[in-house]
Amino acid sequence: MNDEFEWIKSITPNNAYQKELIAGIGDDAALWSADENMDQVVCVDTMVEGVHFTRDTLSPYQAGFKALAVNVSDIAAMGGIPQFYLVSIAISREWDEEELQEIYQGMGDLAKNYKMDLIGGDTVSTKGPLVLTVTVIGKVEKGRSLLRSNAKSGDSVFLTGNTGESAAGLHVLLEKTRHAVFTNIEETWIQQHQMPVPHVEQGRILAFSGFRISLNDVSDGIASELNEIAEASHVKIHIQKDKLPVSSSLSELPVDDRLNHQLFGGEDYVLVGTVSKGDFTKLASMFKKRSLPLYEIGEVGEAGSPEVYLHSDKVEKPERLTKKGFNHFRER
Numbered sequence: 409m410n411d412e413f414e415w416i417k418s419i420t421p422n423n424a425y426q427k428e429l430i431a432g433i434g435d436d437a438a439l440w441s442a443d444e445n446m447d448q449v450v451c452v453d454t455m456v457e458g459v460h461f462t463r464d465t466l467s468p469y470q471a472g473f474k475a476l477a478v479n480v481s482d483i484a485a486m487g488g489i490p491q492f493y494l495v496s497i498a499i500s501r502e503w504d505e506e507e508l509q510e511i512y513q514g515m516g517d518l519a520k521n522y523k524m525d526l527i528g529g530d531t532v533s534t535k536g537p538l539v540l541t542v543t544v545i546g547k548v549e550k551g552r553s554l555l556r557s558n559a560k561s562g563d564s565v566f567l568t569g570n571t572g573e574s575a576a577g578l579h580v581l582l583e584k585t586r587h588a589v590f591t592n593i594e595e596t597w598i599q600q601h602q603m604p605v606p607h608v609e610q611g612r613i614l615a616f617s618g619f620r621i622s623l624n625d626v627s628d629g630i631a632s633e634l635n636e637i638a639e640a641s642h643v644k645i646h647i648q649k650d651k652l653p654v655s656s657s658l659s660e661l662p663v664d665d666r667l668n669h670q671l672f673g674g675e676d677y678v679l680v681g682t683v684s685k686g687d688f689t690k691l692a693s694m695f696k697k698r699s700l701p702l703y704e705i706g707e708v709g710e711a712g713s714p715e716v717y718l719h720s721d722k723v724e725k726p727e728r729l730t731k732k733g734f735n736h737f738r739e740r
Contacts, residue, residue, distance in 0.1 A: 431555055435640075436485035436625055437546075439553050447553060449546040451482035457537035464585040465578065468507040470602040471540065472514025478627065479544035480522065481606040481677040485625040486555075487615025488548035490522045490608065495529035498539040511540065522608065552615040554623035554681065556640035563622075563682035563708040565634070565647055566691075568610040569701060570655040571626055572666060575673020577601030593657045604677040611679060613694050623681035629674040631716060631729035637682065638714035645682075647706030647729075649720040671718070672732045682708050 430447060431439040437451035455461060455475045466474065476493060483490045495515065499508065519526065524544075577597030580590065590598060607625070614621050622641060624633040630647075638645045649667070658666050683691055688704055695702040706719075717726040 430553070435556055436482040436623075437488070439486060439548070439555075441550070442547065445550055446547045447550055449483055449486050449488040449548055449553070450543065451479050452541065452543040453478050453482070454539060454541040456539050459537075464587070465581040466602055467586065468503075468510035469514040472511035472516075473518050473603050474514075475511075475540045475542045476515040476518050476544070477604050477606050477677065478675075479542050480518070480524075480608060481604070481625040481627070483544055483546040484606050484608040484611035485623050485679055486546075486548055486553050487611045487621075487623070488546040488553070489612070490524050490544055490546040492525050492527045492545040493519065494527060494543040494545075496531075496541040496543075497529070498532050498534040498536075500534050500536060500538055503538055515542070548615060552618075554611070554614055554621045556622050556624060556637045558620050558622035559637050559641035559643055559645075559682040559708050560620070560684070561643060561708055561710055562685055564685045564688040564704050565645060565680070565682050565706040565708065566688065567626075567630075567653060567678060567680050567703045567705055568607050568695075569676070569678035570653050570658070571630055571671075571676040571678060572658050572669035572673055573597045573600040573655055574604065574675040574677075575601075575669040576658060576661065578673075578675070579669075593660055596655075596657045601675060604675065606677055607679050609698065610695070610700060613698065613700070614679070614681070614691070617683075617687070617691055617694060619683050619687040619691065621681055621683045623679055626676040626678050626680055627674055629672040629732070630680055631671045632674070632731040633680050634716045635714065635729070635731050637680075638716055641682075641708075642714060643711050644709035644714070645706065645716045646709050646726065647716070647718055649718055651703065651705045653701070653703045653705075671729060 428441040430441060437449045440448050442448040461471055480490045578601050580594050580597060622637050624637055626633050634645050652670055692702045716729040718729050719726045
């Protein structure tokens with residue numbers, strides 16, 4: 409096995425038994441009809457010590473905070489409201505009770521922001537590394553979910569925030585560990601990596617806009633997320649290099665390093681998606697009223713073979729972007 413995404417495709421069922429199911433495998437979260445007004449949203453993610461984090465990159469508190477944040481981000485990418493969470497944890501002898509309490513404190517502090525309730529889970533011992541699995545349950549108004557399959561030719565492609573800082577932060581942490589002394593710019597990057605803020609408010613604006621919107625959260629990099637939208641919607645997507653938003657801190661990096669972090673770094677947990685070109689201006693106005701940024705970075709091309717391209721004024725031929733972000737069954 410050498411490709412995480414191909415493996416997922418291979419185990420995806422061809423049919424569903426439950427008539428309430430709206431979206432299963434293939435989106436940021438599963439979606440099913442709960443009642444006449446609301447749909448239920450549920451997602452699950454696992455963080456493994458030594459794979460997703462180490463004691464040198466995240467404190468126990470930060471590991472807990474981030475484990476919940478990445479799931480809340482998936483709910484945001486469906487336009488949903490996070491409500492409940494469950495935690496399954498496999499603990500080795502290397503972790504003491506105080507550290508474990510810190511993990512749960514990190515989750516609890518983030519949960520307070522969204523008034524989420526911890527409602528269950530499982531606790532087991534392991535001889536291997538610590539494994540932390542979080543399931544989040546939420547809801548979204550019927551007909552307002554933001555599926556990857558909603559993109560159409562002519563749509564504008566947008567981002568709800570900057571990308572690349574988390575990857576830059578991880579690079580610094582792997583080089584120096586979290587115990588080092590950092591510059592102000594490095595601190596900015598590291599904060600984004602260790603304690604990302606899910607774009608729930610942005611997801612809710614998108615859901616309530618009433619527009620046809622496709623959406624993904626940027627967990628594996630813009631290139632990977634846009635390829636998933638292209639595949640689900642059967643379209644080509646074109647983005648412009650000079651339209652990618654660059655934070656003031658990331659602008660300090662060499663252009664090639666910066667672009668690599670922006671496109672392929674991942675773990676930014678901003679939202680990337682598409683909306684009809686005519687509705688983008690209206691959407692941007694909604695964001696502006698809430699003092700939130702919304703960046704137009706490209707457009708959806710013709711229907712057909714799903715592909716994503718990066719265009720630059722300095723290069724005549726566009727570069728095809730593939731899923732070069734994190735993949736559990738191959739190296740970056």
